[in-house]
Amino acid sequence: MNDNSWLLLEYEDPRYRIPTALRARDVRAARDIGWVEQMRPFVRHFSAPGGLVLDPFAGFGTTLLAAHLEGRRSIGIELDAARAALARERLQLQQADDARMLTGDLRNLRDRLPTIDLCLTSLPYFGAPAMPETSPQQLYGQLQYEPFLEQVHEIFRSLRDCMKPGGHVIVMAENLRLDGRFVPLAWDVARVLAGLFELREERVLLYRRIAKELAPGEWHSNRSHEYALIAEVRRETLDVAAAMALWHEIQAGGHAATLRGSLARRLAGDHGVVPADMDLKVDFDATKLQALLQFLVERGFALRCWQRPLRLPVDLEALRERDYIRAERLDRDGRRLVVDVGWT
Ligand SMILES: C[S@@+](CC[C@H](N)C(=O)[O-])C[C@H]1O[C@@H](n2cnc3c(N)ncnc32)[C@H](O)[C@@H]1O
CATH class of the missing domain: 3.40.50.150 (Vaccinia Virus protein VP39)
Structure with missing residues (x-):
């Protein structure tokens, strides 16, 4: 070839x-x-x-x-x-x-x-x-x-x-x-x-x-x-610095989310993990979730649930069984940031 x-x-x-x-x-x-x-x-x-x-x-x-x-x-x-x-x-x-x-x-x-x-x-x-x-x-x-x-x-x-x-x-x-x-x-x-x-x-x-x-x-x-x-077949590695900057913004914005998964483990000192995305957990509370999703959309993220593109406001009840929404942003330098917003 x-x-x-x-x-x-x-x-x-x-x-x-x-x-x-x-x-x-x-x-x-x-x-x-x-x-x-x-x-x-x-x-x-x-x-x-x-x-x-x-x-x-x-x-x-x-x-x-x-x-x-x-x-x-x-x-x-x-x-x-x-x-x-x-x-x-x-x-x-x-x-x-x-x-x-x-x-x-x-x-x-x-x-x-x-x-x-x-x-x-x-x-x-x-x-x-x-x-x-x-x-x-x-x-x-x-x-x-x-x-x-x-x-x-x-x-x-x-x-x-x-x-x-x-x-x-x-x-x-x-x-x-x-x-x-x-x-x-x-x-x-x-x-x-x-x-x-x-x-x-x-x-x-x-x-x-x-x-x-x-x-x-x-x-x-x-x-x-x-x-x-x-x-x-490759797990993309997360741009940890970009993810952390976003996480600080989310906290400063007063959003009630917790950081989970591989990025949380990495921050807790486990340097063996290589995070691919950022996992956030929020209570299944429509107001809190809509606010966080809106915050992400305002920062250039696109929302999807199992491949289906979503627009705000998201019909959360219809998606409850799906467990999470994926937010993805592609920057002009080709860098991609993936945030999974899940609920408990
Ligand atoms: C484009 S044809 C493949 C022809 C093949 N490339 C060839 O040249 O011999 C697609 C095939 O996918 C099969 N197919 C459709 N849904 C499927 C599924 N869920 N799992 C496995 N096969 C499926 C169809 O029956 C069909 O024979």
Whole structure:
């Protein structure tokens, strides 16, 4: 891989395409299958020979085949049992004995997974029709966008527990057009990844398709590109000086919060801990919480609860079960400060 921000995909090797007989047995004739060539450069670059690659939305096992061809071991997770079976057959035909397909959802399987070096996947698209199996965990067929994104968040959150520190999570995703409406799926998923890992880079994957001239003022495109979003599994370390300055301001402002977690332990003298964020606890008292959240918003923080952006005043009763609200600020020098406001 070189440092071009794009990767041109022109040729699909027929030796690795899904066999026609298998394709014909899929409910959607495998229209949502990817190319082995799309995955191979990422496998090569972001994992070592013999390393373990995971695809949590494995479909027909394309990522697993790419991993096999590059001499890596792999695990695929696919919710649809019929597809998982097709993938197993495909991998067997390719003698990919180092690939293992599991049927299910990562959220339920994570305790059975070993440590993963690289997670490489293509996201199931919002707006795709439902699959024959009707598991509520199936992302295809989800009716609304926010709950869809929330499930994506949950899945990548579960993934975090299985990933090797320093490993990578690479997600292929496209922005969509649904009934003429532009849906920034790739950008929203990038935000999900940024909340869980350290988002590093993107590559734009370009597919050569026949282009049509547009009439002046027409703006739609043939959508022949997608993004590979590249994140690293790394706990960001807290800028302790910036966090302390904020903490002093919070105290001076008379807010009834207590400092908890790793930063509190560090201040108590445990220099072995490396805080990633600042944990505050407040009684579940609407007035106190709203005041603290307002204080943070006035200092440039954005509020989210489980990926959902929040505006003031926050409907705290609706969020009570969620235990905390995350406040995040990005400064112009690239520094990020994360404050979790929890309640007791
Ligand atoms: C884009 S397709 C993957 C195709 C794959 N990249 C390939 O080329 O072989 C996405 C797959 O994710 C599966 N899926 C959807 N929700 C899932 C979930 N919660 N857990 C596991 N798989 C899921 C779908 O059934 C679908 O087969």
